[in-house]
Amino acid sequence: MQRELNSMVLTSPSTKVQHFLVVEDEQGKRTIPLMDSTCSIGRDLSNSIVIHSPSSSRQHALLMRVTMPDTDSHMFRLIDGNLQGKRSKNGLTVNGQACTSHDLKHGDEVIFGHDVRARYYMTNNISDVHYLESCASEDVTGFLSNLHNPMQTLTTADEMLTSSNEAAIVRLASFPELFSNPIIEVNLTGRITYLNPAAQAQFPKLRDEQSKHPILTGLVALICNDNDKFFVREVEIGNQVFEQSVHFIAESDLIRSYIVDITERKLTEAALQDSERRFRAIFNQTFQFSGLLKPDGTLLEANQTALDFGGLQLEDVIDRPVWLARWWTTSTDTQKRLKAAVLEAARGQFIRYEVAVLGARDVVATIDFSLKPVRDDNGDVVLLIFEGRDISDRKQVEAALQQAHSELEVRVQQRTAELKQSNEQLRSEIVERQRAEAALQSSVATNRALINAMPDWMFRFSADGIFVNYKDAPNTTLPLPTEEFLGKPLDQVFPQDTATSLMNCIKNALGSHEMQLFEYELDHDGNPLMFEARIAVSAENEVMAVIRDITERKRYEDDIRTALNKERELNELKSRFVAMTSHEFRTPLATILSSAELLEHYGHKWDDTRKLKHLNQIQQSVEHMTGLLNDVLLLGKAESGNLAFKPIPMQLTEFCKGLAEELQITTKTHEIVCRLQDQPAETRMDEKLLRHIFTNLLSNAIKYSPQGGTVDFDLVFEDNYAIFNVQDHGLGIPQSECDRVFNSFNRASNVGNISGTGLGLAIVKRSVDLHGGEISLTSQEKVGTTFTVQLPINQRVEQDG
Numbered sequence: 001m002q003r004e005l006n007s008m009v010l011t012s013p014s015t016k017v018q019h020f021l022v023v024e025d026e027q028g029k030r031t032i033p034l035m036d037s038t039c040s041i042g043r044d045l046s047n048s049i050v051i052h053s054p055s056s057s058r059q060h061a062l063l064m065r066v067t068m069p070d071t072d073s074h075m076f077r078l079i080d081g082n083l084q085g086k087r088s089k090n091g092l093t094v095n096g097q098a099c100t101s102h103d104l105k106h107g108d109e110v111i112f113g114h115d116v117r118a119r120y121y122m123t124n125n126i127s128d129v130h131y132l133e134s135c136a137s138e139d140v141t142g143f144l145s146n147l148h149n150p151m152q153t154l155t156t157a158d159e160m161l162t163s164s165n166e167a168a169i170v171r172l173a174s175f176p177e178l179f180s181n182p183i184i185e186v187n188l189t190g191r192i193t194y195l196n197p198a199a200q201a202q203f204p205k206l207r208d209e210q211s212k213h214p215i216l217t218g219l220v221a222l223i224c225n226d227n228d229k230f231f232v233r234e235v236e237i238g239n240q241v242f243e244q245s246v247h248f249i250a251e252s253d254l255i256r257s258y259i260v261d262i263t264e265r266k267l268t269e270a271a272l273q274d275s276e277r278r279f280r281a282i283f284n285q286t287f288q289f290s291g292l293l294k295p296d297g298t299l300l301e302a303n304q305t306a307l308d309f310g311g312l313q314l315e316d317v318i319d320r321p322v323w324l325a326r327w328w329t330t331s332t333d334t335q336k337r338l339k340a341a342v343l344e345a346a347r348g349q350f351i352r353y354e355v356a357v358l359g360a361r362d363v364v365a366t367i368d369f370s371l372k373p374v375r376d377d378n379g380d381v382v383l384l385i386f387e388g389r390d391i392s393d394r395k396q397v398e399a400a401l402q403q404a405h406s407e408l409e410v411r412v413q414q415r416t417a418e419l420k421q422s423n424e425q426l427r428s429e430i431v432e433r434q435r436a437e438a439a440l441q442s443s444v445a446t447n448r449a450l451i452n453a454m455p456d457w458m459f460r461f462s463a464d465g466i467f468v469n470y471k472d473a474p475n476t477t478l479p480l481p482t483e484e485f486l487g488k489p490l491d492q493v494f495p496q497d498t499a500t501s502l503m504n505c506i507k508n509a510l511g512s513h514e515m516q517l518f519e520y521e522l523d524h525d526g527n528p529l530m531f532e533a534r535i536a537v538s539a540e541n542e543v544m545a546v547i548r549d550i551t552e553r554k555r556y557e558d559d560i561r562t563a564l565n566k567e568r569e570l571n572e573l574k575s576r577f578v579a580m581t582s583h584e585f586r587t588p589l590a591t592i593l594s595s596a597e598l599l600e601h602y603g604h605k606w607d608d609t610r611k612l613k614h615l616n617q618i619q620q621s622v623e624h625m626t627g628l629l630n631d632v633l634l635l636g637k638a639e640s641g642n643l644a645f646k647p648i649p650m651q652l653t654e655f656c657k658g659l660a661e662e663l664q665i666t667t668k669t670h671e672i673v674c675r676l677q678d679q680p681a682e683t684r685m686d687e688k689l690l691r692h693i694f695t696n697l698l699s700n701a702i703k704y705s706p707q708g709g710t711v712d713f714d715l716v717f718e719d720n721y722a723i724f725n726v727q728d729h730g731l732g733i734p735q736s737e738c739d740r741v742f743n744s745f746n747r748a749s750n751v752g753n754i755s756g757t758g759l760g761l762a763i764v765k766r767s768v769d770l771h772g773g774e775i776s777l778t779s780q781e782k783v784g785t786t787f788t789v790q791l792p793i794n795q796r797v798e799q800d801g
């Protein structure tokens with residue numbers, strides 16, 4: 001203590017002592033004024049004083065400023081090494097002595113490492129300062145001392161310093177006695193050398209137990225074994241905990257302990273730790289997302305729930321803006337909104353909104369998010385607490401409810417509309433039904449009236465053909481009394497054929513549900529009556545037959561059909577007549593015209609023979625035309641039924657003979673060979689019609705045998721019939737045309753240029769018909785033709801028509 005005080009420089013308060021270090025290294029010699037603070041010396045440029053030499057360390061030494069008690073002055077203590085206690089590589093030498101610590105005195109020479117030399121000076125004279133800065137001399141200590149001896153000042157202050165030191169020692173010595181904390185001093189054998197009153201009070205057994213007392217246990221060993229001459233330890237005694245700061249005072253070989261009861265502090269710390277642990281547990285295990293932000297949005301804390309949801313580690317998100325964390329990357333809008341929310345919260349607003357956040361594996365959850373500002377005592381926002389409650393389930397339920405609600409609403413609306421519609425439909429159906437009922441009633445009445453007025457019988461038959469019921473037709477009587485058919489089967493009422501056909505109709509009607517139409521004939525008192533039955537299904541397994549007497553209608557129909565046929569034939573006749581006349585009349589007319597013209601122009605030149613020839617031609621043409629017209633008229637008469645049939649008793653054989661002779665005159669190339677039997681009984685026939693018949697047959701036989709030859713004319717009588725044969729050996733008639741030769745104006749295709757009108761055989765046929773006879777033919781082309789006529793020999797005029 002004495003030694004230290006000796007080195008201190010005391011100056012009057014008015015004079016400020018300046019401190020200098022004159023350094024000489026590779027860069028030369030320079031004077032460095034030392035500032036009023038501790039400074040560092042070393043090779044590194046970060047040092048307050050930089051020295052240049054490879055032998056010096058980067059941080060070589062410290063110049064520690066030490067305040068002198070009761071003055072404004074200070075001194076510098078040179079310490080080897082840096083602030084962290086690391087020693088320099090090549091050490092310090094002060095005034096030729098290696099050392100680790102030295103309080104600098106005016107003129108001290110210091111060597112850093114091997115070669116950096118420095119000298120310390122102090123002075124209160126400003127001109128010394130200027131000299132020092134400009135001087136290149138090695139050692140200026142003496143010079144400075146001579147001029148303004150600061151040491152003299154120190155020496156003058158020495159007495160004062162000594163007395164003040166003693167006072168300070170007394171004062172310092174009283175400190176431990178007054179100190180409220182225990183202070184214990186032991187020597188290196190572990191024996192207690194000093195206990196302050198607080199130590200005696202705190203550890204009453206200490207003097208007895210000596211080094212066995214827990215507060216002293218191991219103390220000496222720790223000091224001796226360890227290089228560390230100062231340490232702090234905690235000692236537990238019963239329920240109490242003490243903090244023991246231990247110093248080894250080398251000068252006196254004493255170990256001094258300074259003890260603080262930290263039981264309370266420990267308890268508080270434990271309670272704090274406990275509370276922190278509890279808070280952590282709650283913070284981390286709550287189902288809510290929570291965390292802390294700086295007011296600028298930098299994330300300080302996030303609980304495990306939030307981290308787990310995002311599949312994140314705290315390191316991923318801590319100290320970064322919270323909106324960059326995965327949770328908020330659902331969209332840039334979400335991030336922007338959070339940024340804005342942080343800004344607002346930093347201004348002191350409480351923020352709360354619902355937002356979709358992104359979790360691990362792209363799970364999206366909706367959270368009820370809030371930001372709470374936390375203020376310090378000055379009212380400034382220093383933290384933001386964020387919280388988020390997962391409301392996805394609630395949202396889903398809400399959405400489902402909403403959906404269900406809208407669906408329900410739609411269904412209610414639909415149902416209401418349906419009900420309304422069905423009400424309207426019902427109403428219109430009722431109206432419609434009422435209308436239909438009225439219509440039905442009216443139609444029933446009409447039908448009944450119609451049925452009653454119908455001129456038909458109505459029968460109901462069961463499916464197996466039993467008469468079930470019947471309704472009479474007005475103003476008619478059934479051909480059968482009811483007891484003869486009601487309840488009986490069809491085949492007991494109708495002839496078998498009719499019954500079978502009716503039964504088939506009933507079956508068909510039941511099978512097809514279509515109306516069946518059936519006509520049948522019944523004999524009633526020798527008169528045939530025609531009926532029409534319309535059969536339709538009237539009920540299950542039952543048919544209704546509406547039966548009408550159509551005898552009259554059928555008769556009319558037959559008459560109409562006959563009339564129609566006649567008309568058709570007449571029409572055909574007319575067309576054939578027109579065709580024939582256009583041809584057959586033109587030829588004779590042309591002959592007449594040409595002969596008449598020749599006579600007119602040349603008559604006066606011709607002789608009588610020639611004139612007669614042309615006159616004869618005119619007459620023949622006129623006769624031909626007359627014959628033609630007669631034939632047409634005759635046929636017309638026959639067609640219209642106006643040809644008279646007047647049979648008279650006659651000599652048939654004679655008549656035929658005469659006729660054959662008449663015709664033989666007309667030909668020289670043919671011979672009519674007659675084989676005529678004598679008539680056995682009286683014969684009555686129409687001579688005129690017979691003439692038509694045989695003139696035509698014989699003239700045809702001649703005409704269609706152009707090569708000449710015989711024509712056979714035979715007559716035999718069999719029973720009451722006269723049978724005539726006219727046979728030739730001429731052209732014959734093609735087989736397919738034989739049927740048509742009796743039709744008027746019909747000619748065979750093989751006639752060539754043989755003239756004719758096709759009327760002869762038609763007249764023959766009608767004449768034979770009028771006699772009640774028959775005519776037939778056999779013919780073979782190029783062989784010949786035979787006509788056979790069979791006539792009853794004794795016809796009466798009454799039978800005609």
Ligand code: ATP
Nearest residue numbers: 700701704732741747748756757758759760761785
């Ligand atoms: P016309 O009215 O002058 O008698 P036509 O002899 O032609 O004329 P039909 O006597 O009615 O008419 O005879 C009808 C047709 O029958 C004849 O055109 C002819 O083709 C055929 N025919 C009638 N008789 C004979 C016959 N004997 N041999 C061959 N063909 C015949």
Ligand code: MG
Nearest residue numbers: 696700760761
């Ligand atoms: Mg003829």
